[in-house]
Amino acid sequence: MEFQDGVSPVTDSGDDILVPMDDVREHLVVVGNGMAGCRAVEELLARDAGRYRVTIFGAEPHVNYNRIMLSPVLAGEKTFDDIVINDRAWYADNDIELIVADPVTAIDRAAKSVTANSGRTVHYDKLLIATGSDPFIIPVPGKDLPGVISFRDMQDVDTMLAAAEAGKTAGGGSAVVIGGGLLGLEAAHGLTLRGMKVTVIHLMDTLMERQLDEAAGWLLKSALEARGQTILTGANTAEIFGQGKVEGVRLKDGREIPASLVVMAVGIRPSTALAREAGLAVNRGIQVDDHMVTSDVDVLAVGECVEHDGNVYGLVAPLWDMCRSLADGLTDRHTGYKGSVTSTKLKVAGLDVFSAGDFSGGEGCEDIVLRDASRGVYKRVVVKDDRVIGAVLYGDTADGGWYFDLLKKDEDVADIRDLLIFGQSFASGGGVMDPKAAVAALSDDAEICGCNGVSKGQVVACIEKGACSLDAVRAGCKASASCGSCTGLVENILALTLGDDVQSGPKTMCKCTSFGHDDVRREIVAQDMRSIPEVMQKLHWSTPDGCSSCRPALNYYLLCALPGVYVDDQQSRFVNERMHANIQKDGTYSVVPRMWGGLTNPRELRAIADVVEKYDAPMVKVTGGQRLDIFGIKKEDLPAVWADLNAAGMVSGHAYGKSLRTVKTCVGSEWCRFGTQDSTGLGVKTERMTWGSWMPHKFKIAVSGCPRNCAEATIKDFGIVCVDSGYELHVGGNGGIHVRVTDFLCKVSTEQEALDYCAAFTQLYREEARYLERTAPWIERVGVDYVKARIADDDAGREALRARFLYSQSFSQDDPWAQRAAGAETELHQHLQPISIAAE
């Protein structure tokens, strides 16, 4: 059928509709010819076709179409004709008067009539408001420029298609979509398919943050980027600019993105103006009871414009429920609407995303997480009191419907709990099977480890040859040694084959993973992983965002592996490193400025004294590392304290971090009668080279001028003892609970060598120790001979380590205090807006 739509309204006179004299039926007037309004009429017709005379007003120039299919129309998969729900014949057949392109502008409840834009006034007996939603337009400068649109109706789609067409002749147009929710991503997808270069700007850090958790959001973002879209998360729009028409978008951080089209898809608001002006009860939406009746018994409302029991909905499924109760009410049946639970599926071709219910966890909730990196799958089911209460699925959404069903039916899943995450066919197929029995039932040639192509038979053979731990199996036949998704299977085979003789392997990093620290470090490098969510996905973390043990470790490992590339995650750092000061027992902080090699001068001392007075610091203490520690500074005052110290030329002493702390020195040859070399000068050089570096744990250096060792260099992580003929280098010393004297590494003859060996040793420790492992236990674990072999005996290796250290230092020798004092992240030091409570 060739559908000529929008050319002429069905009723095109501006006159009042004349009621046929012989029609004595009650008159139902519907405002809104959209999904809910028309569906309500359909439901009504199905129950009692003859009961009401029906008139429908629509603001758009179209018959009723399927709004959710606008995305396929934009993407070119469907035409407008394909998405029409009710064509004109339907209106005619059912004796419905349709008035299009004429929005209703007022409701007169006393006179029981509505007036439209054209001036036409119609009397009603029952009025149904189904005005849907208004897109939310963020109030930035330029929002009214031509070329800035929302994604709501057919007209918006036409504008987008025209922009894409214009772009083609102009050599490829570019579009910015503001809002990385369902709608925004659909718009972005359609525009990409239409050949536009698309940038999505999303305020939050996670795409579709209301439907997806961070892990699934990260997968989605990676997939969209792979399709050529640019996704900017954590990006705040400052302004839309252009002369006479849109030319681009400027972000709060100053970035500018050129665009000939800007689609705002940041949210919708129930369209309630009409109802509000008519004096109906309106909260967030038009308030309705269980039969969709508003505060006026003769006025009903349905769809996105309503609020029922405190909820407003932005999806169609609840509308259908509402329309049924509404039609029941209008035909004297009394079922009543009870609210809806909703689920979301992203329709964007090829990307499978599903979410339903409450997946935010919380008290008494258990997260069951399955990550299968090789297939790009992430599944998370949230169970509470043996009931499914939420689910997020990415990559494999086949079981979405099943989880949603379990959720809606509130079914007890205690019996299938262990297998729930594997999906319906696994969990309910052939009764409930315990995972060990399931593994036992596998044939010998069933593949266990997809990454390394290892069969069950090979794993069993490996175990029978003597591998009696997960690690031994990983070493023996490679099963579970790569992505780890088959770890559970291998463990079950171990248990089956050995009974109780299974040895537990080395400690895993934390309860979130089955991998140990070394495995994680190795895989980060081997698979070139670049973010915490990526590591968690690829290594199958069993929690959505880790814990306070693994997050700081992962943050460090990434930082160490990818200097200059990895963006530090502040929220994965312990408070001291986040606040660049030491938290003390009363919640205040202590501040330690760096004093290079333990030297200071009047200017620095004065600055410290001034700070102590100005901020009322109750105590100043000389530390064991030859620094001055200023105690009792409030979180709010930190930036100002740093600014004052910076002004005197002092930078952060990193006394708070898993980092290079101090280089302790003695006075050496310059003053001391025993001194053989300039230990103070070498200390300063060493500190200049190493400051600012992040470490697995705190790290201290000392330089003594002769074997009397006044700087106590033999209980430091790296110690230099100057002797007549050169420099003795010592490693792995430790004050602490278990005092450990250093091991002798080697002797070198020049200052430069001492510095080079120091850099190389530091880097070896940075790259190979486990997070929170100091040099002492590390060296005891790997053996001092290993360290000697890497540093003293391998010239090329030492040189490479040194070069990597210095490269990494080129990014990390930024004073964190200066950045904060200059205003970076000031809000972390401030309370949220001060609130004054007016007396009541």
Added chain:
Amino acid sequence: MTDWIDIGTLADIPQRGARTVHIGGEKEIAVFRTGDDHVFALINECPHKKGPLSQGIVHGHNVACPLHNWNIALKTGEAQGEDKGCTPTIAVKQEDGRILIARPVSMKDAA
């Protein structure tokens, strides 16, 4: 009826982080934002030795106290695992991107 106080927007709080707020002379309140953008509010004192919970590492719907690493459930304020103790919670809700917290009871009485 609860009095709801508008304290700012979700974007004011770092994801997996917290900000603090003072409401009329009451104890400091820590307002947390989790990885999945849920918001919780607790009195900013650990039940152990009053550590400022706002400075802890937020993971899942828990926070690890910055002083001795007790794990506190954000929703209930309850210490997790072997540790026993509870921090008072404050009702909080999100509406149209704004964060609203319930005015603490004692203050209402005083007002």
